[in-house]
Amino acid sequence: MANEQALTKALILDTAEQVFRRFGPDKTSVVDIAKVLQVSHGTLYRHFASKAALREAVTERWLNVSIAQPLQEIADRTDVQATERLRIWFDALISAKRKYALEDPEMFAMYTAVTLDAAEMIQFHVQGLIQQIAGIIEEGIQAQELKAGSPGAIANGIFMATSRFHHPAHASEWRVQAVDTDFADVWHVLLGGIQL
Amino acid sequence: MANEQALTKALILDTAEQVFRRFGPDKTSVVDIAKVLQVSHGTLYRHFASKAALREAVTERWLNVSIAQPLQEIADRTDVQATERLRIWFDALISAKRKYALEDPEMFAMYTAVTLDAAEMIQFHVQGLIQQIAGIIEEGIQAQELKAGSPGAIANGIFMATSRFHHPAHASEWRVQAVDTDFADVWHVLLGGIQL
16 A cells, blocks of 8 residues: 555564554565565665664554653653652552553563663663653752662662563563562662662 | 493583583584484483583583682781671672673683573572672671661662672673772772771
8 A cells, every 4th residue: 555655664664564554564575564565675775775774663662652752751850759659659660661661572582582682772761761760860969869870870779680580581480479579679778778 | 431320410511511612502503412422312311402402501600619719818807807808709700700891701701601691600600609799787786887778679789789790691891990999999989888
């Protein structure tokens, strides 16, 4: 249906995401995606230089829409204090990751693979999340709710310290019941480290 | 060389470790190991029920000798206070993991695979490490150097919070230079959470 003029980035990404889900990212070729778009693979290559680039772009969009944007809304809330907002933020991050690992395994597997292959894009995504946390922490310091310190370093510390609960390399451990006790133990020490 | 009488567990594990290293755990068969031991594979199966059991036993011994025992010596030191001993303990754990990931990739790959397959053995190993930390923390609480609390829960919290730096699923990230800054940020928040 698509002609070259209608071939927007959004249409390519929508189609690529569908095809990746249907065939799996390993078995999908650029030709498969071009076929569904009814364009030549040469045309598609003018927009994305490789299958890896397409896979990365689809994952990047998914991370923004499914993870970063909903978390930004929590970070921006003005109705809850910093400490409680941090907890809501981490609970949302962790439950989103667990939900997608279980309910959207195709996309989650692609995201896990991209985490290893597209270090720069993932680094950018993670930095965005850490900035959200840093914003909450800065407000908490100003409100004399949290200990003084560098909001960026504190945010980086608590993000890295909770990796076990949101980094895709640990997805197989999220089904074990002990994971909730483990998070409670981690959170207790972290809170003690940041609260005034 | 070996006859059935001389076929000790240590000899089997020494030989299995050598053969796993030489051929890689995937390509090694129980028959390969039996051949080097000059026993029938039936004889070997009387000691270990499967290749998976052999692989698990070799990894378990390696974890004890290379990780748990040297760390126990640090945990038992009486010449340094709890806070400093905790840092020495974690530095030793993290540098041992990094060293083996780089310098003994065959054994490290086997350990990474076993981490997914032999959850019970790994769980037992991890619980042993957490008990070592809990011992240090208990002494620190008694010395009024650390905040009061459950030593086991605090130890579990700081072990889980440092997963990014010692869990084999993160080995590919240990080569990035930012990992040392990340650990410093995590350690700073954790120390703030446990020190009196």
